[in-house]
Amino acid sequence: xxxxxxxxxxxxxxxxxxxxxxxxxxxxxxxxxxxxxxxxxxxxxxxxxxxxxxxxxxxxxxxxxxxxxxxxxxxxxxxxxxxxxxxxxxxxxxxxxxxxxxxxxxxxxxxxxxxxxxxxxxxxxxxxxxxxxxxxxxxxxxxxxxxxxxxxxxxxxxxxxxxxxxxxxxx
Amino acid sequence: xxxxxxxxxxxxxxxxxxxxxxxxxxxxxxxxxxxxxxxxxxxxxxxxxxxxxxxxxxxxxxxxxxxxxxxxxxxxxxxxxxxxxxxxxxxxxxxxxxxxxxxxxxxxxxxxxxxxxxxxxxxxxxxxxxxxxxxxxxxxxxxxxxxxxxxxxxxxxxxxxxxxxxxxxxxxxxxxxxxxxxxxxxxxxxxxxxxxxxxxxxxxxxxxxxxxxxxxx
Ligand SMILES: Cc1cc2nc3c(=O)[nH]c(=O)nc-3n(C[C@H](O)[C@H](O)[C@H](O)COP(=O)(O)O)c2cc1C
Numbered sequence: 001x002x003x004x005x006x007x008x009x010x011x012x013x014x015x016x017x018x019x020x021x022x023x024x025x026x027x028x029x030x031x032x033x034x035x036x037x038x039x040x041x042x043x044x045x046x047x048x049x050x051x052x053x054x055x056x057x058x059x060x061x062x063x064x065x066x067x068x069x070x071x072x073x074x075x076x077x078x079x080x081x082x083x084x085x086x087x088x089x090x091x092x093x094x095x096x097x098x099x100x101x102x103x104x105x106x107x108x109x110x111x112x113x114x115x116x117x118x119x120x121x122x123x124x125x126x127x128x129x130x131x132x133x134x135x136x137x138x139x140x141x142x143x144x145x146x147x148x149x150x151x152x153x154x155x156x157x158x159x160x161x162x163x164x165x166x167x168x169x170x171x
Numbered sequence: 172x173x174x175x176x177x178x179x180x181x182x183x184x185x186x187x188x189x190x191x192x193x194x195x196x197x198x199x200x201x202x203x204x205x206x207x208x209x210x211x212x213x214x215x216x217x218x219x220x221x222x223x224x225x226x227x228x229x230x231x232x233x234x235x236x237x238x239x240x241x242x243x244x245x246x247x248x249x250x251x252x253x254x255x256x257x258x259x260x261x262x263x264x265x266x267x268x269x270x271x272x273x274x275x276x277x278x279x280x281x282x283x284x285x286x287x288x289x290x291x292x293x294x295x296x297x298x299x300x301x302x303x304x305x306x307x308x309x310x311x312x313x314x315x316x317x318x319x320x321x322x323x324x325x326x327x328x329x330x331x332x333x334x335x336x337x338x339x340x341x342x343x344x345x346x347x348x349x350x351x352x353x354x355x356x357x358x359x360x361x362x363x364x365x366x367x368x369x370x371x372x373x374x375x376x377x378x379x380x381x382x383x384x385x386x387x388x
Contacts, residue, residue: 094385142276142279
């Protein structure tokens with residue numbers, strides 16, 4: 001099983017933090033990832049590829065070749081960070097421009113046969129109220145429909161990622 | 172008192188968000204001072220935020236990106252947090268427009284927008300949702316008249332600092348979830364095909380449209 005962990009929080013992790021699992025790990029504060037500019041070139045000019053040349057390509061490769069992708073984010077103003085949101089925006093090349101019906105709604109057609117399951121770890125740097133947790137969870141359920149996959153878990157970080165290691169083991 | 176418009180689109184001035192902002196502005200008929208800023212101009216966020224003074228109204232207009240605010244819009248919201256409790260009597264409106272049909276897509280982010288207003292201590296006066304909006308910037312005025320008239324009606328609410336008119340919001344939103352007939356149309360492979368295929372052909376990329384460049388063989 002391939003697991004990709006994309007840590008966008010200010011805290012840096014190493015593979016040693018996941019002793020029992022073989023993971024591909026990114027600390028994105030050490031990478032250069034620009035904002036999507038909405039050009040749609042990944043759909044109509046260079047199908048499947050983003051035209052912005054930065055570290056995002058490496059992430060896209062790791063995401064699409066994983067069975068489970070886990071995102072780690074700080075909480076900023078009651079939501080995941082802009083750093084993580086910019087990464088999600090840049091995943092558009094992974095799907096096709098064409099439309100499909102998913103759960104009775106319009107969504108995009110798959111570009112790849114298989115998409116990784118999703119997990120989200122929220123670093124409780126500011127208090128996560130039930131309302132905030134619910135808003136984020138709901139938003140990621142939506143994101144999972146859009147990215148043609150399923151949300152496996154959203155957890156608040158407990159010490160040393162004990163929670164995440166558990167989730168991965170359970171998976 | 173003035174209106175500060177924050178355009179959250181990564182496309183900046185060439186966006187559907189800009190087209191909508193212009194409709195709003197024309198409906199204001201110069202009765203209020205307007206300042207416009209663009210979230211994609213990250214270096215200007217500070218200027219935008221410090222322009223917000225007691226009694227002002229904010230309008231945040233943005234495209235739905237992966238079911239939420241675009242990353243740069245989120246960055247703006249994070250920086251806006253700096254003036255929390257430092258300004259008084261601020262009112263806020265939102266406009267979310269999306270590519271897909273069905274207002275349902277924007278309901279999750281609407282909840283977050285209401286949270287932001289509450290968190291900031293701003294008076295929340297409504298969120299307008301406009302689905303199927305990708306074509307707005309490309310369409311001739313005659314085809315967008317109904318939509319532009321609706322936005323101009325919302326301008327009146329902004330001038331009066333009252334809640335967005337509920338009937339106008341319902342008309343703009345259209346259906347929440349696509350009706351069966353629409354779903355059948357999409358299931359027949361008709362959604363967005365003509366438009367995207369013509370662009371693919373124009374860029375000589377049509378034969379490569381299904382490429383899977385990132386999969387390890
Ligand atoms: C990266 C990216 C993600 C998008 N995600 C969504 C989405 O989740 N749902 C949707 O309905 N439209 C989505 N869209 C479509 C835009 O919301 C739509 O094209 C909008 O009209 C763009 O407005 P703008 O020109 O103001 O940026 C997305 C577009 C891009 C480029």
